[in-house]
Amino acid sequence: MIEFKEVSLSREGKTIINKYSFSIKKGEKVCLWGPSGSGKTTILRILMGMLEPDSGTVKYENLLLSPENMPLIRKKIAWVPQNINLPVNSGLELAKMLQKDTYFKQNIEPFLEKTGMSTDMLTKDFSEISGGQKQRLVLATCLALKRPILFLDEPTSALDNLSIKQLMDAIFSMKDLTVISATHNEQWMKQCDKVINL
Amino acid sequence: MNGITDINLWSLLLGYIIMVIPIFYMGYYRTGLIKETFVALLRMSVQLFLVAIYLGYIFQWNNALLNSAWVVIMAGIGAFTTTKRSGLKLKYFFLPVCLSTLISLLVINAFFLDIIIGLDNVFDAQYLIPISGMILGNAMNYNIVGLNTYFDQLVKNENLYYFILINKNSKKAALEPFLREAIKKAFNPLIATISVTGLIALPGMMTGQILSGSSPMTAIKYQILIMLAIFAGCSLNLIFSILFSNRFAFDKYDNLRKEILKEKISLNK
Numbered sequence: 001m002i003e004f005k006e007v008s009l010s011r012e013g014k015t016i017i018n019k020y021s022f023s024i025k026k027g028e029k030v031c032l033w034g035p036s037g038s039g040k041t042t043i044l045r046i047l048m049g050m051l052e053p054d055s056g057t058v059k060y061e062n063l064l065l066s067p068e069n070m071p072l073i074r075k076k077i078a079w080v081p082q083n084i085n086l087p088v089n090s091g092l093e094l095a096k097m098l099q100k101d102t103y104f105k106q107n108i109e110p111f112l113e114k115t116g117m118s119t120d121m122l123t124k125d126f127s128e129i130s131g132g133q134k135q136r137l138v139l140a141t142c143l144a145l146k147r148p149i150l151f152l153d154e155p156t157s158a159l160d161n162l163s164i165k166q167l168m169d170a171i172f173s174m175k176d177l178t179v180i181s182a183t184h185n186e187q188w189m190k191q192c193d194k195v196i197n198l
Numbered sequence: 199m200n201g202i203t204d205i206n207l208w209s210l211l212l213g214y215i216i217m218v219i220p221i222f223y224m225g226y227y228r229t230g231l232i233k234e235t236f237v238a239l240l241r242m243s244v245q246l247f248l249v250a251i252y253l254g255y256i257f258q259w260n261n262a263l264l265n266s267a268w269v270v271i272m273a274g275i276g277a278f279t280t281t282k283r284s285g286l287k288l289k290y291f292f293l294p295v296c297l298s299t300l301i302s303l304l305v306i307n308a309f310f311l312d313i314i315i316g317l318d319n320v321f322d323a324q325y326l327i328p329i330s331g332m333i334l335g336n337a338m339n340y341n342i343v344g345l346n347t348y349f350d351q352l353v354k355n356e357n358l359y360y361f362i363l364i365n366k367n368s369k370k371a372a373l374e375p376f377l378r379e380a381i382k383k384a385f386n387p388l389i390a391t392i393s394v395t396g397l398i399a400l401p402g403m404m405t406g407q408i409l410s411g412s413s414p415m416t417a418i419k420y421q422i423l424i425m426l427a428i429f430a431g432c433s434l435n436l437i438f439s440i441l442f443s444n445r446f447a448f449d450k451y452d453n454l455r456k457e458i459l460k461e462k463i464s465l466n467k
Contacts, residue, residue, distance in 0.1 A: 049451045050360055067450035074367040081357045087375040098365045142365055 001026040001178060002047070002149070007056030009042060016042050019056065022196055026148070027175055031189045032182040034198030040182035043198070044151055047180065048079060060149075078142040080135075082154040091122040091137040098141055111140040114173075116166035131158040136167065143174075152181040156188055164188070202410045214239070253327065262321035269330045273299040276334045280439075284345040285460045290446040295345075298438030299337065303330055306431040310423060332403060332424055333431040336388075344384035344436040345443070351376050352454055359454070369452050377440060384436055392425055401425075 002024040009016045017039045024030050032040040045051040047058060049070050058065035060073050088094045091112075095104040109119050115136040126134060135158045142150065155171075156164045164187065171179055172191055181188065189195055205213075217239065224231045256268055277296035281288050307330060311320040320326065352359060355376075363372035395401060396418075403424055407417035449455050 048360070048364060050453055052449070052451060052453075070451060071367060074364055077364060079361065079364045081361055084357045084361055085355055087358065087378075097362070097371075100366075145365060 001028075001061060002180075003057070003059040004043070004047070005057045005059070007043075007046060007053045007058065009046065009051065009053045017198075021056075024178060024180065024194070026178055028194055029172060029179045029192045030181070030194045030196060031192035032180070032196050032198060033189050036184075038198040040198055041153060043196075044153060044180065044182050048077060048151060049073065076147055077149045077151060078145050078147040079151040080139050080142050080153065080155065082157055084138070086126070086138075089126050090124060091141065094137065095122070095141050095144065098145065104144070107146075108140055108144040111143040111170075112137075114143070114170040115140045116163070116170070132160060132163045135159065136163065139167065139170075143170075143177075148176065149178045149180070152179060152183075154183055155181055156183060156185040253323075256327065257323045260323045262319070265321050265323045265326050268327060269303065270300065272331060272334055273303060276338045280338050280341045280345065283342045284349070286345065286349065286443070287458050287460055290458045291345075291443055294442030294446065295341070295439045298435055298442050299334070299341075301438055302337065302431050302434035303333060305434060306333060306427050309430075310427050314423060328403075329424065329427065333428055336428045337432045337435040340384040340388060340432045341436050341439055343387075344380040345439060347383040348376050348380035348440055349447070349459055351379055353456060353459065356454065363452060369448075372452075373444070377437075380440060381433070381436065385433065388429060388432065392429065395421075395425065 004023065005021050006019045007021070008018050020039075020043070032043055034040055042051065046053050047065075049065060060069075060076060063069045063073055065073060086094060088097055091108070092105065095108045098104075099107060105122070108122065112119055112121060117133065117136055117140065121129065121133065121137060129137070135155075139152075139155070150171075152171075155167060159167060164185070168188065168191055171177070179192075181192070183189060217235075221232055221235060223229075224235065256264060274296055277292055277299050278288070280299075281291045281295050284291075307320065307326065310329065311317050311325055315325070317325060358375065359372050361372075362375075363369055366372065401421050401424075404417045404421040407420060408414055412420075447455060447458065
């Protein structure tokens with residue numbers, strides 16, 4: 001489904017990744033694993049088109065990652081970043097911001113349950129909820145977009161153990177969803193189908 | 199109403215004496231601003247005298263082409279200052295900012311001078327130059343705040359831009375929060391100024407007209423029109439400046455080209 005072939009990237013004379021290759025199959029749960037600064041976020045960013053590699057290719061099925069194909073590739077992917085300052089005050093506003101569908105509220109409800117939250121969480125002001133709840137709301141909103149590939153950057157960073165378990169249950173039970181995550185969480189890493197050591 | 203009383207050169211020079219007060223305090227509190235103040239005063243005086251001589255000729259000749267050329271020069275200087283003060287590289291941003299300034303001037307001048315005031319000659323120096331100057335002077339300040347906010351926020355809040363770009367698959371939607379913030383930051387002071395006009399602030403143009411012998415009623419009508427022109431002109435200028443700048447500010451993957459912003463913005467991260 002995704003082919004990352006001989007990709008190299010240097011910045012300011014420093015090699016960040018050198019001729020790195022891997023492939024990801026449909027439905028695989030993949031973990032990018034390594035110490036800080038090893039290139040996990042860089043690889044995620046290259047995969048999403050945020051960084052252009054110096055050499056090598058990235059392919060999504062038959063689509064080469066290129067400026068012309070970016071709108072088509074973005075239709076296949078969703079991204080939950082680690083830290084984000086959202087310009088909205090509630091989950092409902094967030095869902096409305098990201099979805100073109102008028103049934104955005106109905107779309108998100110099943111994913112709220114999956115991530116261990118009640119539907120009234122949608123209308124709560126962000127100032128009234130915890131960082132972990134906010135992160136799960138962002139995740140539920142992204143899952144409601146129903147994209148086949150999900151990118152997660154440190155998905156467990158703001159969560160307690162119970163929330164991590166609920167999140168893992170939700171993500172790993174979705175068999176068709178391809179998940180590419182960068183994490184330091186060992187529990188998460190062990191549950192993944194594939195670990196890419198950096 | 200009587201015409202304005204001219205100020206003779208000695209009286210004008212005597213006027214500079216009032217500057218003793220701020221200069222005394224600057225020295226007393228060791229602000230280090232005395233030299234800068236003298237340079238600024240000297241520059242202001244020389245610039246204004248030169249402009250008076252130049253405008254004297256422009257008004258005397260009153261040639262449409264010459265008047266338009268003068269407005270283009272003013273727009274160019276305004277765009278140059280805006281680009282530099284916004285922390286953007288001239289090479290990439292001067293052209294879009296200058297173009298947006300000229301377009302907004304064209305729209306606003308055509309509307310107010312031709313349609314509203316109904317001048318026979320919209321290129322008449324007596325109207326075209328001061329009104330363009332007032333719009334430009336204000337637009338420059340609001341444009342600097344707006345452009346600075348827009349690019350500064352894009353660098354600081356990069357994740358938000360990508361979050362919307364990827365998840366909504368729309369660059370236009372991804373830029374919306376930044377455009378909104380830029381407009382809010384730029385126009386809040388203008389809205390505040392407009393709302394107290396006449397109560398706290400007696401605008402320069404209106405004061406000038408009254409001093410020149412116009413009736414207060416004529417002066418406020420012109421003042422209202424000029425405030426409307428400034429508001430509309432500034433908003434057009436800012437929105438066009440941002441939209442035109444976007445063509446240069448992003449690469450073919452829709453990533454912000456941070457290298458074309460000056461260090462001032464990049465370092466704020």
